[in-house]
Amino acid sequence: MTDQQTAQPKLEIRVIPTTPLQQNTSMIWSIETMEGVFVDPGGDIDKLMGAAEQFGVNIKQVWLTHGHMDHAGAAKAVKDITGAEIIGPHKDDQWLLDEIESSGARYGITDGQNVTPDRYLEDGDELELGGIKFGVAHCPGHTPGHVVIYNESGALAFVGDVLFRGSIGRTDFPRGNHQQLIDSITGKLWPLGKDIRFVPGHGPMSTFGQERTDNPFVADAVTGYQGAQKGEASEIDQRLAKRWS
Ligand SMILES: [Zn+2]
Ligand SMILES: [Zn+2]
Numbered sequence: 609m610t611d612q613q614t615a616q617p618k619l620e621i622r623v624i625p626t627t628p629l630q631q632n633t634s635m636i637w638s639i640e641t642m643e644g645v646f647v648d649p650g651g652d653i654d655k656l657m658g659a660a661e662q663f664g665v666n667i668k669q670v671w672l673t674h675g676h677m678d679h680a681g682a683a684k685a686v687k688d689i690t691g692a693e694i695i696g697p698h699k700d701d702q703w704l705l706d707e708i709e710s711s712g713a714r715y716g717i718t719d720g721q722n723v724t725p726d727r728y729l730e731d732g733d734e735l736e737l738g739g740i741k742f743g744v745a746h747c748p749g750h751t752p753g754h755v756v757i758y759n760e761s762g763a764l765a766f767v768g769d770v771l772f773r774g775s776i777g778r779t780d781f782p783r784g785n786h787q788q789l790i791d792s793i794t795g796k797l798w799p800l801g802k803d804i805r806f807v808p809g810h811g812p813m814s815t816f817g818q819e820r821t822d823n824p825f826v827a828d829a830v831t832g833y834q835g836a837q838k839g840e841a842s843e844i845d846q847r848l849a850k851r852w853s
C-alpha cells in the first residue's frame with residue numbers, strides 16, 4: 609500500500625507586495641505542473657506577471673479573499689492576460705468589487721478595475737491546485753463577504769484583512785462589524801489549529817498560535833477562547849519545517 613500523504617505534490621509560494629498599500633499578493637504554484645494561482649492580486653500587474661514569468665508559472669486561477677481594491681484591483685487584468693478564472697470572494701462583497709474604480713483614487717490606486725468573479729465562494733467550499741485541496745471559511749466582519757482560504761495539512765492560510773501579526777482588520781468601513789470579526793477569528797480560524805501559518809493582507813506572516821498568545825485583540829486571554837487546542841507548540845516547528853519550506 610502506498611502512502612498517499614507522502615505522495616502529496618508540492619507547492620511553492622512567493623509573497624509579492626502590491627499597490628501603495630503594500631498588500632501581500634501571493635503566487636502559489638505546483639512544482640509538478642507549474643500551474644499557479646494569484647491570491648489577492650491588488651495591483652502592479654506588470655510586477656505580478658513578471659514574477660510569473662520569472663518562475664515559469666502558468667497562472668490558471670485568481671483567488672480573492674474580499675472585495676477591497678488593494679486586494680482585487682488587478683484581478684481583471686490578470687484574467688485578460690492569462691485567461692485565469694476568478695474565484696471568490698463571497699457574493700456579499702460584490703458591491704465592493706463594483707466600487708474599485710470609483711474608490712481607488714482616494715488610496716492612490718488608479719489602475720484598479722471593477723470585476724465580477726466567475727465563481728463566488730461559500731463557507732465550506734473546496735479549491736484545488738496541483739492536487740492539493742484548500743478549504744474556504746466565510747469570515748465576515750472586515751467586509752461582509754470576506755473569505756479565508758486555507759490548507760490544513762500544509763498548515764497554511766491566506767487570511768486577507770481578517771487577521772494580522774499583532775492586530776485585526778479594520779471594522780470602521782461601511783458594513784464592517786467588530787464583534788462579527790472577532791467571532792469569525794475565534795469560530796472559524798482558531799479551530800484549524802495553532803500551527804497554521806498565515807499570510808495576512810499586509811505585513812509579516814505569523815501563526816494562529818502566536819496570535820492566540822499575544823495579539824492584543826484576539827489572544828485567548830482577551831477573548832476567553834477555550835476551544836480547540838490542537839497544534840501545540842511542540843509540534844509546530846516540526847510540522848512547519850516539513851511543509852512550505
Ligand atoms: Zn480590506
Ligand atoms: Zn487590505
